[in-house]
Amino acid sequence: MIYLFWTISLLFLYYILENKKKKRINEIIYLIDKMKDQNYKIPMKQDDFSILEDKIYKLFIEIVEAKEISTENSEKQIEYLEDIAHQIKTPITGMLFSIENLELEYPEKESIEILKRQILRLNSLADILLKLSSLDANKDMMKSEEFNLQELVDYALDNFTLREDIILETQDILKENIICGDFYWLAEALINILKNANNRMACNKIFISSSKNPLYTSLVISDNGGGVEKENMRKIFKRFYKTPDSDGFGIGLAMAKSIAEKNNGEISVRNTEDGASFEIKFYNVT
Structure with a gap:
C-alpha cells in the first residue's frame, strides 16, 4: 500500500514538474515573440530557466544591435x-x-x-x-499600381532603341494580362533584358509573350542570340558578373533580378533551340 502511495505521489510530482516546465517553455517562446515585436522587457523570475531567458535576451539584443x-x-x-x-x-x-x-x-x-x-x-x-x-x-518603397504588360513593353521600347536588324514580335495577350507593381522600375528591368539580347550580334529576333495562372502572371522575353553558356547560367544574375565577350558592366541582369524580387516576383533564364528565354513571374500576392 505504501509502495502504491509513493508511486502515485511520484507520478503526481512528475506531472506537476512537467506542467511547470511546459509553462516556462511557453513563457520563453512568448518572450521571443515579444522581442520580435521590439518589446524587450524580460520577466524577473528566478528559477532554472532564468539563465536560459537571460542568454536568449542578451543574444537577441546583440543581433538587433548588429542589424x-x-x-x-x-x-x-x-x-x-x-x-x-x-x-x-x-x-x-x-x-x-x-x-x-x-x-x-x-x-x-x-x-x-x-x-x-x-x-x-x-x-x-x-x-x-x-x-x-x-x-x-528604396528596397521597401516600390510603388504598387495596376497596368497591363503591353503598356510596360511599349514604355520600355520608347526608352530603348533596338538594333535596326532585330525584329520584335509581341503576343496579343500582353494587353489582357494585368500585373501590380512599380511601373517605372519594372520597365527598367525589361530594358536591361532587352539590352542583353540587343548586345548579342547573332540575335535578329525577339519574341515577348505572357501567360497567366491562379498563382502568377509571367512575362517571357525570348531571343535567337545563341543562348547562355551552361557555366554562366548560375552566374548571369550576379552583380558585376559579365561574360568575356560582353561590352556591358555586368549590372543590368542583376538589377533586373533585384527589381523583380522587390515586386513580388522572380526571374529565371533557360536556353531554347536557338537562344535564351528570360521569364519574370509576378506572383498574385498583395
Whole structure:
C-alpha cells in the first residue's frame, strides 16, 4: 500500500514538474515573440530557466544591435555611392562638351571619336551607379499600381532603341494580362533584358509573350542570340558578373533580378533551340 502511495505521489510530482516546465517553455517562446515585436522587457523570475531567458535576451539584443549597425553602414555606403556617381557626372559633362568642340574643329580625327565613345561609356556607368544606389536605398518603397504588360513593353521600347536588324514580335495577350507593381522600375528591368539580347550580334529576333495562372502572371522575353553558356547560367544574375565577350558592366541582369524580387516576383533564364528565354513571374500576392 505504501509502495502504491509513493508511486502515485511520484507520478503526481512528475506531472506537476512537467506542467511547470511546459509553462516556462511557453513563457520563453512568448518572450521571443515579444522581442520580435521590439518589446524587450524580460520577466524577473528566478528559477532554472532564468539563465536560459537571460542568454536568449542578451543574444537577441546583440543581433538587433548588429542589424542596426549593418543597416546604418549599408545606408552610408549607398550615400557614398550616390555622391561618387554625382561627382563623376560633373567632369564627364565638361569633357563631353570639350569633345564636341574638338569634333567641330577636327572632324576627321578618329582618336576623338574613340575618346568620345569611352567617355559616353563612363557616363553610362555613372548613370548605372545612380540607379543602383536608388534601387538599394528604396528596397521597401516600390510603388504598387495596376497596368497591363503591353503598356510596360511599349514604355520600355520608347526608352530603348533596338538594333535596326532585330525584329520584335509581341503576343496579343500582353494587353489582357494585368500585373501590380512599380511601373517605372519594372520597365527598367525589361530594358536591361532587352539590352542583353540587343548586345548579342547573332540575335535578329525577339519574341515577348505572357501567360497567366491562379498563382502568377509571367512575362517571357525570348531571343535567337545563341543562348547562355551552361557555366554562366548560375552566374548571369550576379552583380558585376559579365561574360568575356560582353561590352556591358555586368549590372543590368542583376538589377533586373533585384527589381523583380522587390515586386513580388522572380526571374529565371533557360536556353531554347536557338537562344535564351528570360521569364519574370509576378506572383498574385498583395
